[in-house]
Amino acid sequence: MNKIYLILLLNLFCVLIGNQASAQSKYVSLSGNVKTSDGKPASFVSVALAGTNKGTMTDDNGYYLIANIKPGNYTLKVSFVGLKTQERQVNVTAGSKNQVDFSISENASQLNEVVITGSQTLNKPVALGKANIRPLDLPQSTGVISSTVIADQQAIRLGDVVKNVSGVSLTQTRGGVAETFSSRGYSIGVAGSGGSIFKNGIISNTQGFPDASTLESIEVLKGSSALLYGNVSGGVIINLVTKKPRFDWGGSVSMLVGSFNQYKPTVDLYGPISKNLAFRVVATHENADSYRDVVHVNRTYVNPSLLYKIGTKTDILLEGDYLKSNIVPDAGVGVPNNRITITEVPKQPRNRFIYPNWAYNNTEQGSGYLTINHRFTDNWKLTAIGGLQNTKVNGFGVGVPMTIAANGDWTRTLSAVKSAEKDYSAQINLNGAFKTGFLGHQLLFGTDFTRIVAQNNTFKYTSAAGVVGTAYDKINIFDPATFNVRTDIPAIADTALTTTPQNRMGIYAQDLISITSKFKVLAGLRWSYQKAYRTTIFNYDRQQERRGATADKSDNAFSPKLALIYQPVQTTSVYASYTNNFTINSGIDIFGNNLKPSIVNQYEAGVKNEFLNGRLSANLSVYRIRNSNFAQTALVDQNGNPNTNTNIKTLSGETTSDGLEVDLNGSLSKNFYFIAGYGYNYMRYTNTTGVAGSQVEGERLINNPSHTANGSIFYTFDGGSVKGLKIGASAFYTGKRFGGNNNTVGVAPGELNSTRTGVTTANPNGTGKTSSYNALLPLTGFTTVDLSAGYSFKHISLLTKVANIFDTFNYVVHDRYSLNPIPPRMFVATLAYKF
Known part of the structure; x- marks a missing residue:
């Protein structure tokens, strides 16, 4: 069983890489780095090609990647809530590395002040999705509660935070030592065997209360997520x-x-x-x-x-x-x-x-x-x-x-x-x-x-x-x-x-x-x-x-x-x-x-x-x-x-x-x-x-x-x-x-x-x-x-x-x-x- 399983993985991996290589000559990608005026990475900044549905968001290191682009001339837009949108004309060509770097006028400290508010937008990628799909391309209801909301509400427990997501509620306190939640009629429990609460994408036991006040964000993926995680709740999964x-x-x-x-x-x-x-x-x-x-x-x-x-x-x-x-x-x-x-x-x-x-x-x-x-x-x-x-x-x-x-x-x-x-x-x-x-x-x-x-x-x-x-x-x-x-x-x-x-x-x-x-x-x-x-x-x-x-x-x-x-x-x-x-x-x-x-x-x-x-x-x-x-x-x-x-x-x-x-x-x-x-x-x-x-x-x-x-x-x-x-x-x-x-x-x-x-x-x-x-x-x-x-x-x-x-x-x-x-x-x- 294990050998067959490994062979299938290797074969599929080779086929996928082969498909990718054969298609490179026709469609290309555009990538780059966005930095602040003092040379720091600018994370969570929107980067998009005007007039198309191609777009993404920079990661923690300020890096962005837009794939599957036909060669041609485009207008590249870099924007963020509270910042002036910047545009640049780019020519995307086949057979070469298309890299366009940006430097925004704000420094890291100023950008961080903007991020405090701007990160509250609803449609953001969730790591739980594993594929980094653009939020509007994801046919599933999600919720992301950022550290800003957690801090502003001075929340400590997970139950204090997830109630910011529609349809999710705290239903049990389990003896005052743990919490249970409900969404869409289904509950998720405490132990790892319950399989519906994760930390950084890994199954987690939340006995003793996780400390929500120390988190960067809390992600919620509503409805069935069995495709990605197997035997999990049919109502919601939560990622710390x-x-x-x-x-x-x-x-x-x-x-x-x-x-x-x-x-x-x-x-x-x-x-x-x-x-x-x-x-x-x-x-x-x-x-x-x-x-x-x-x-x-x-x-x-x-x-x-x-x-x-x-x-x-x-x-x-x-x-x-x-x-x-x-x-x-x-x-x-x-x-x-x-x-x-x-x-x-x-x-x-x-x-x-x-x-x-x-x-x-x-x-x-x-x-x-x-x-x-x-x-x-x-x-x-x-x-x-x-x-x-x-x-x-x-x-x-x-x-x-x-x-x-x-x-x-x-x-x-x-x-x-x-x-x-x-x-x-x-x-x-x-x-x-x-x-x-x-x-x-x-x-x-x-x-x-x-x-x-x-x-x-x-x-x-x-x-x-x-x-x-x-x-x-x-x-x-x-x-x-x-x-x-x-x-x-x-x-x-x-x-x-x-x-x-x-x-x-x-x-x-x-x-x-x-x-x-x-x-x-x-x-x-x-x-x-x-x-x-x-x-x-x-x-x-x-x-x-x-x-x-x-x-x-x-x-x-x-x-x-x-x-x-x-x-x-x-x-x-x-x-x-x-x-x-x-x-x-x-x-x-x-x-x-x-x-x-x-x-x-x-x-x-x-x-x-x-x-x-x-x-x-x-x-x-x-x-x-x-x-x-x-x-x-x-x-x-x-x-x-x-x-x-x-x-x-x-x-x-x-x-x-x-x-x-x-x-x-x-x-x-x-x-x-x-x-x-x-x-x-x-x-x-x-x-x-x-x-x-x-x-x-x-x-x-x-x-x-x-x-x-x-x-x-x-x-x-x-x-x-x-x-x-x-x-x-x-x-x-x-x-x-x-x-x-x-x-x-x-x-x-x-x-x-x-x-x-x-x-x-x-x-x-x-x-x-x-x-x-x-x-x-x-x-x-x-x-x-x-x-x-x-x-x-x-x-x-x-x-x-x-x-x-x-x-x-x-x-x-x-x-x-x-x-x-x-x-x-x-x-x-x-x-x-x-x-």
Whole structure:
């Protein structure tokens, strides 16, 4: 298998290079470098050929490349928001190197001031796309939140940042130690095995919260991305882009202080070590109490990196980061009698903490990444990325409050975690541009591999009196006098270690085909292979190792993508696309075979617009995502008898997610920018068997708000007595949604007790069943508003913010069983010095 795989890669590589070489005589490329007046690279500057749809943006080193050009005379335009557009007449000829360099009038410092605002334009290339496709050529909804927005909003957590993207919402806080997000009806989780959160394009475990305030940007790719990444969420994937080394000296130091004794110093230093070697170091420490009693955070994060240039064609980037996060876990306020509504909030004050005051959750994580970029020619580039991440979590407390009586009584049981996850990742991407006849091609061909090894311990708990077991005590969540009835910390001992390995790999190819300057087609195909190995269980008492009961399980799937793109003018793109992703299923079919993956089909149409020379972007997309072979409990077994085993399933169910997203972003001057977005989603079960254990048809899935909206605006005065003054406002809306658990069919009408609310469901099979009980937790929509104000003088700046200024009260959900109150009105300020 491995040999065949390697031979296929080599053969295809040779064919592609051959095609490229045969086309060089007819179509050529134009490249060059854009520098500032003091000789520094000018990054993120637009370079385009007037009167055509050919254009690009300079990279971090000021380099640009425009491929597939017919020889001839052109007007080359260099522009950026807040700068005067420069033009130059160029003659592009065959058989020679066409290089045109520019020097803009601003120096590096002046350009950086412009970039602060100009980088807020919506349609920017995303590294997640792997192919560096021009934003208007990409038939997919994206979002990029820059470090400027992160700094202006004084955001720290990933959840504080992604809510700036339409249709993306924070849905869970997972015990106060991690975050889960939702988009288009689908969730993405914490661990690397979830596969939907990346760092610099490499799969990442986000346990312990990544530090968003230290990032260069956060990229969001909405909808299915299985073509590029395999088994990922069908709703969204997120990429954390760390700050990179620079060949000019600079940096900053800052101190953030806020409510509840929060303080967070940050240092960012960069510069050249030699002509070809540059460095960057970002470090921060956070120490804070919380609006929740007892809760405390102590976190340290360091991100060093080195960039080495080997000549003009090869770059080697080495990055590492280290996170140590000590947090008091907090699974929320509980749900008495499995029901709660916003009208019951007065029973549960926002600060009320119902867990032992000795509980802890400590995370230690180290990561390393190596990226090699090599440019064979102006048209062909190879990128190789490797990554290693090691995450260790050690925590002890009590379990999530799943069963609290109506009067507030809760029997607390001990719960601990000691886990480790090692993620090994590698990918190789070949990008090329060439012509076949009148067709232009922008090709991506690649392969990736990921190995995830997860380890989890089980425990034995012993009280000071020598009693062994998980029982701890009983409290009443409405009566503070009963909190922490016991304060002793039981002894804990490891009993067994379970190791679960998993391998994932894929081969993919994608081609953006330009039929004319207005009509384009994007087509691609990926083959993915995934294998979950049989677990090994080591018993500490017996010092013996045994194999788990579940055998190795292999899955594979093809993921195609096809999109049609029409660009009536250079600044407008209309597209329609089909793509799919797949989800791995547990359980067996009626014959005892492992279930195949469910194939989830997505249809999307949209329009992307740029106005005012790229200073204003307006995008709209609509979608339908349908899982027509959703796994659900089988009606009958292999003998035709009624099935009562919920592990025996069939791929005959269905879920449907319909939605719309609107994004409007603008940088109307170097002093002013705004971000606005709206998302609608309707995710529900659209076909179920009606048999016991199956879902209720027509019911919305939990943790998916029907409406979300966001808006931010910032303005900096640059003249008069108020020069240097910055003002801003941000508002975020999360609509109605359900927490709790989705209902299942299986309880006869006469079997309901006083703690359950029966819901009769239409059942095509005539079994007369109802849902098990009304397990949904209805949550109302809410809006939070933040106001910001600051002042800058030369190298010093002060920015302040009042978050949730109207003190809105609402909840996010913790793992379906409990609710966490959102933060109250809070104050934060950041004093910074840039040099």
